[in-house]
Amino acid sequence: MIQNGSRMNPLAAIGRSTITFLINIGRVVLFALSTICHCLQPPFYFRLILRQFIEIGYNSLPIVGMTTLCSGMVVALQSYTGFAKFFAEEAVATVVVISMLRELSPILTGLMVAGRVGATMAAEIGAMQVAEQIDALTTLSTNPYKYLIVPRVIASIIILPFLVLIGDITGVFGGFIIGIYKLNFNPASYIFFIVQYLEKIDVITGMIKASIFGFLITIMGCYQGFNARKGARGVGVATTNAVVTASIMILLTNYIITEIFFIN
Amino acid sequence: MTNIIKLRIRNLKKSFGSKVVLDGVNLDIYEGKSLVVIGASGTGKSVLLKCIIGLLKPDSGVVEIDGKNVISLPSYEREACMRKFGVLFQGGALFDSLSVWENVAFGLIADRDINRSTARSIALKKLAQVGLNEDVANLSISDLSGGMQKRVSLARSIANDPKFIFFDEPTTGLDPIMTNIINKLIVKCTRDLGITGLLITHDIGSARKIADRIAMLYHGKIIWEGAVNKIDTSGNKYVNQFINGEAELR
Numbered sequence: 278m279i280q281n282g283s284r285m286n287p288l289a290a291i292g293r294s295t296i297t298f299l300i301n302i303g304r305v306v307l308f309a310l311s312t313i314c315h316c317l318q319p320p321f322y323f324r325l326i327l328r329q330f331i332e333i334g335y336n337s338l339p340i341v342g343m344t345t346l347c348s349g350m351v352v353a354l355q356s357y358t359g360f361a362k363f364f365a366e367e368a369v370a371t372v373v374v375i376s377m378l379r380e381l382s383p384i385l386t387g388l389m390v391a392g393r394v395g396a397t398m399a400a401e402i403g404a405m406q407v408a409e410q411i412d413a414l415t416t417l418s419t420n421p422y423k424y425l426i427v428p429r430v431i432a433s434i435i436i437l438p439f440l441v442l443i444g445d446i447t448g449v450f451g452g453f454i455i456g457i458y459k460l461n462f463n464p465a466s467y468i469f470f471i472v473q474y475l476e477k478i479d480v481i482t483g484m485i486k487a488s489i490f491g492f493l494i495t496i497m498g499c500y501q502g503f504n505a506r507k508g509a510r511g512v513g514v515a516t517t518n519a520v521v522t523a524s525i526m527i528l529l530t531n532y533i534i535t536e537i538f539f540i541n
Numbered sequence: 542m543t544n545i546i547k548l549r550i551r552n553l554k555k556s557f558g559s560k561v562v563l564d565g566v567n568l569d570i571y572e573g574k575s576l577v578v579i580g581a582s583g584t585g586k587s588v589l590l591k592c593i594i595g596l597l598k599p600d601s602g603v604v605e606i607d608g609k610n611v612i613s614l615p616s617y618e619r620e621a622c623m624r625k626f627g628v629l630f631q632g633g634a635l636f637d638s639l640s641v642w643e644n645v646a647f648g649l650i651a652d653r654d655i656n657r658s659t660a661r662s663i664a665l666k667k668l669a670q671v672g673l674n675e676d677v678a679n680l681s682i683s684d685l686s687g688g689m690q691k692r693v694s695l696a697r698s699i700a701n702d703p704k705f706i707f708f709d710e711p712t713t714g715l716d717p718i719m720t721n722i723i724n725k726l727i728v729k730c731t732r733d734l735g736i737t738g739l740l741i742t743h744d745i746g747s748a749r750k751i752a753d754r755i756a757m758l759y760h761g762k763i764i765w766e767g768a769v770n771k772i773d774t775s776g777n778k779y780v781n782q783f784i785n786g787e788a789e790l791r
């Protein structure tokens with residue numbers, strides 16, 4: 278089949294890659310569904326969930342804090358130059374709060390965690406797959422889904438919203454620092470405007486987004502790891518695919534959720 | 542001992558894409574006996590083993606364990622069946638995120654409701670059987686030599702007192718003395734404890750010591766099968782080539 282690929286009609290080539298693409302989507306969806314089923318049935322490995330809390334949540338704090346702090350600062354600077362100087366204080370505070378809470382903090386946290394944690398998962402599980410350790414789990418009366426995937430999924434669904442919450446705080450704080458020390462705003466009135474434009478719904482949607490992103494990141498990381506091909510190259514490819522697909526899915530679902538929640 | 546057939550394989554076939562690996566394998570293993578499968582590298586010995594224990598799904602054929610065809614069993618029954626197996630993978634397949642004793646005790650903790658200290662003491666006993674002492678128990682897997690890793694995974698595969706052992710090259714990479722110790726351990730398992738064994742090896746010396754019967758896999762089929770003392774008089778040119786290690790057929 279592949280040998281006569283050079284003579285293949287271009288339409289057939291397009292058709293074939295479309296079919297492969299659809300098959301892969303189907304596989305990922307099946308993988309996600311069976312993961313959800315396993316999440317709902319015992320046994321649960323609480324020690325492993327705890328370890329993933331530390332791995333996914335605690336260890337991501339520095340990078341999430343850094344990215345959101347810097348973006349909060351940048352947004353403050355940019356919105357100051359762009360807006361009428363007369364209402365500057367109010368405008369800058371509003372823009373920073375709304376953009377951080379609604380979009381930047383969830384998206385940046387999602388992408389950062391996808392890069393850090395999704396890659397680790399794909400590499401770790403991929404290496405286990407290649408070394409037959411996943412087969413070995415099965416022969417030692419342990420379901421690999423329950424042992425490897427479920428703890429990661431549960432931990433990231435729970436912990437990502439909190440990472441986003443922390444991202445919200447550091448992002449707004451970044452804007453505050455710029456507002457006070459660079460743009461010479463009055464701290465008291467700047468805080469007043471922050472509080473005035475702080476909406477509960479914005480915080481909550483951000484956290485909901487984060488949970489969904491957490492699910493997507495772990496599913497893609499684990500799926501790619503499980504299906505890694507043999508050898509160092511196979512694990513490398515799995516890692517790249519995990520990060521790229523998770524990032525694309527984060528951006529797409531973010532758009533969909535934003536449309537559902539904010540455009541009525 | 543008995544003449545009960547514990548494992549029966551009929552017409553087992555497995556291909557990867559267009560590459561046919563198993564092309565109608567037939568085998569019987571009697572309870573408490575050990576069968577050694579020999580064959581050149583790449584003939585599909587490991588694939589055969591994985592098809593039997595259920596890690597690979599064969600394209601067609603029958604694998605009967607205790608008279609039940611396990612290929613068509615639902616997954617939970619299949620898992621229950623696997624609990625009676627002790628499997629040694631060719632590459633060891635140890636969990637490198639756990640320590641040596643945790644690896645050995647893994648199946649115990651997963652399977653029975655025992656606490657960690659009991660599991661640890663059982664693990665230490667099993668490690669002693671493969672010639673590893675307590676100092677090794679707390680090391681991590683990456684700190685062990687290749688031969689030590691092999692022995693740890695051997696200890697792990699017998700930790701749960703299996704009824705059936707499947708060992709893929711248990712003595713490859715061990716020194717002659719250790720090879721002998723492991724051979725004796727396998728013989729003890731099958732002759733004294735009545736465990737049924739399917740073993741794969743390249744080492745014809747080991748095969749002579751541990752096998753009750755020997756089967757040779759060649760081009761996807763079992764081309765010769767017989768009692769261990771008949772191997773020198775098999776009259777099969779491929780078997781003769783294999784046991785004498787000749788580069789060309791005579």
Ligand SMILES: Nc1ncnc2c1ncn2[C@@H]1O[C@H](COP(=O)(O)OP(=O)(O)OP(=O)(O)O)[C@@H](O)[C@H]1O
Pocket residue numbers: 557562580581582583584585586587588589631
């Ligand atoms: N998952 C797989 N996908 C594709 N081909 C495979 C797969 N597993 C094994 N094969 C092929 O099946 C053949 C038999 O492999 P197997 O590992 O069973 O050999 P073996 O007899 O155990 O060899 P060795 O003695 O070197 O371990 C090989 O040619 C290998 O390329």
Ligand SMILES: [Mg+2]
Pocket residue numbers: 586587588631709
């Ligand atoms: Mg092999």
